[in-house]
Amino acid sequence: MSEQSLKQEHDNAAPPAPRSSVMRRVSHYALAFALPVLLALGWEYAVRAGWSNGRLMPPPSRILDAFADLAQSGELWTHILATLMRVLAGFALGAVSGAIIGALSGVSDIARRTLDPSLQALRSVPSIAWVPLFLLWLGIFEASKIALIAVGVFFPVYLGVSGAIESIDRKLVEVGRVFRLTPFQMVTRILLPAILPATIIALRAGLGLGFMFVVAAEFMGASEGLGYLLVDGQQMGRPDRILAAIIAFAALGKICDGILVILTRPLLRWQDLARSKL
Amino acid sequence: MLSLNSVSKTYADGTEALRDIRLDIEQGEIVALVGGSGCGKTTLMRLISGLDTASSGTIAVDGDVITAPHPAVGVVFQEPRLLPWLSVADNIGFGLHHLPRAEREASSDAALERVGLAGYGARWPRELSGGQQQRVSIARALVPKPKVLLLDEPFSALDAFTRASLHEHLLTLWAAIRPTVVIVTHDVDEAIRLADRVVVMQPKPGRIFETVSVAAPRPRDPLGLPYEKAKRRVLHALDRSLQTELKVTKPAPQAGEAALWW
Structure with missing residues (x-):
């Protein structure tokens, strides 16, 4: 019946959509960049005009110079690589253990009642509080840093996964029972797809926290890494380097999150579609 | 044949949901369960589907006793x-x-x-x-070719026009595969449109009050005499099922008061 007309409607609606969405996207980005660009230009002008000497607040051109210097000498890449490796190692460790323990406490009532209270208590310990302990236990090199990052990543992933399992729709589980799924099939065909969206959000939150914790980790005596660049810039009185490191952090974090989103997008196609239509 | 043999269900909290349900349904027959809320219709569906187990009595499809979800039974829930x-x-x-x-x-x-x-x-x-x-959802339940199709108030969330067209679809599907169909409904018209037999249930505890056979040939004309007759009988039975419930429940508090007084 209306299937034909539906298709036609769809076809008619499709062509104008990309053009208007490109325009919308351009204006979207233009608006988003307007404020920072305006502020940067204003600051640049203020320093050039001599209203401010720009020593402690370096103008954008000096920050760019610092960036270029760091990039040319190869320092920047060493620091970025060091930070990235720490975050990835800590993220892998924290995400895997968080997912496993989260799944355990989501599935088993006994596991939840024994594990959850202690983990909730540990969760409220501030990240920096672990630093002295990890230094004593694991030494001053990579192990203590990776452990600290893993702790930061663990909790959001644990909470996300266990919460997702607890809130699985009992009605969908019943559909699985009606079709006589084995326990293994129940996990692969109902439970995993059902918890996937919440798990991916938890992973993104964990990655974000990983980038926060890596700074704390690199403050505790590192010889390379973007966090080290921050401390170094402070000690050498180079605010332009500090700002360059901060910008590098922002870019790195955004790129890693973007990669995670792109990698997981095919798994959530069924959700995206509904959202884009709303 | 789907046979229910003195099926009773009492929940863990002591609520008696069903008492001594006896019902035999021929292969290919369509049976509608109607009754006030709390008369155990949905409980009965869950027992037949194997999602819950009866406290006593047995449910069997062609002699195969159902204790867990069974390939011969397809289920359509209230929501898709x-x-x-x-x-x-x-x-x-x-x-x-x-x-x-x-x-x-x-x-x-x-x-x-x-x-x-x-x-x-x-x-x-x-x-x-x-x-x-x-x-x-109906297609999903029918594709594995079950002998029995259970529908638990499947159309109650839909508007009248959609519901009427779904009745047509259901009857077409049924005519193609001829499964036994058990449908729970609040809607007396729906029951008479679809069913060969309408089972009127009575609450607290859930029991079968009366069974009304619908003699009208398909497709059924809602304005025809046989349809009207069947509808009147079902409505009358529903009415009486609630009246007897009142009669039964009235003396109970009095007895309780008397006991307290002493």
Whole structure:
């Protein structure tokens, strides 16, 4: 019946959509960049005009110079690589253990009642509080840093996964029972797809926290890494380097999150579609 | 044949949901369960589907006693309960996982056509309307060719027009495969439109009050005399089932008061 007309409607609606969405996207980005660009230009002008000497607040051109210097000498890449490796190692460790323990406490009532209270208590310990302990236990090199990052990543992933399992729709589980799924099939065909969206959000939150914790980790005596660049810039009185490191952090974090989103997008196609239509 | 043998169900908290249900349903027969709320209709459906087990008595399909979900019994729930991460075609083929892909796709395509949704296989469930989703859900239950199809108030969330068209779809599907159909409904018209027999149930505890056979030939004319007769009998039975409930419950508090007084 209306299937034909539906298709036609769809076809008619499709062509104008990309053009208007490109325009919308351009204006979207233009608006988003307007404020920072305006502020940067204003600051640049203020320093050039001599209203401010720009020593402690370096103008954008000096920050760019610092960036270029760091990039040319190869320092920047060493620091970025060091930070990235720490975050990835800590993220892998924290995400895997968080997912496993989260799944355990989501599935088993006994596991939840024994594990959850202690983990909730540990969760409220501030990240920096672990630093002295990890230094004593694991030494001053990579192990203590990776452990600290893993702790930061663990909790959001644990909470996300266990919460997702607890809130699985009992009605969908019943559909699985009606079709006589084995326990293994129940996990692969109902439970995993059902918890996937919440798990991916938890992973993104964990990655974000990983980038926060890596700074704390690199403050505790590192010889390379973007966090080290921050401390170094402070000690050498180079605010332009500090700002360059901060910008590098922002870019790195955004790129890693973007990669995670792109990698997981095919798994959530069924959700995206509904959202884009709303 | 689906046979219920003195089936009773008492929940863990002591609520007696069903008492001594005896009912034999022939292969290919359509039976509607109607009754006030709390009369155990949904409980009975859950027992037949094997999702719950009876406290006493047995349920059997062709002599096969049902204690857990059984391949011979298909279920359509009140909500469509489609899996949102599977396409419409994959949802229909959900119960055919053991078959090779090509065979699965062929039978889900055929089922889509039969419920009037040909060409919708690649869509996501969210893109369909409520009535379309429920049609997919019926197709999903029928594709593994069950002997018994259970429907638990499947159309109660839909508007009258959608409901009428779904009745047509259901009867067409039934005519093609001839499964035994048990449908729970609040709607007396729906019961008489579809069923060969209407079972009127009575609450607290859930019992069978009366069974009304609908003699009208299909397709049924809602303005015809046989339809009208059957409807009147069902309405009358429903009325009496509630009256006797009142009579039964009235003396009880008095007895309680007397006991307290002493």
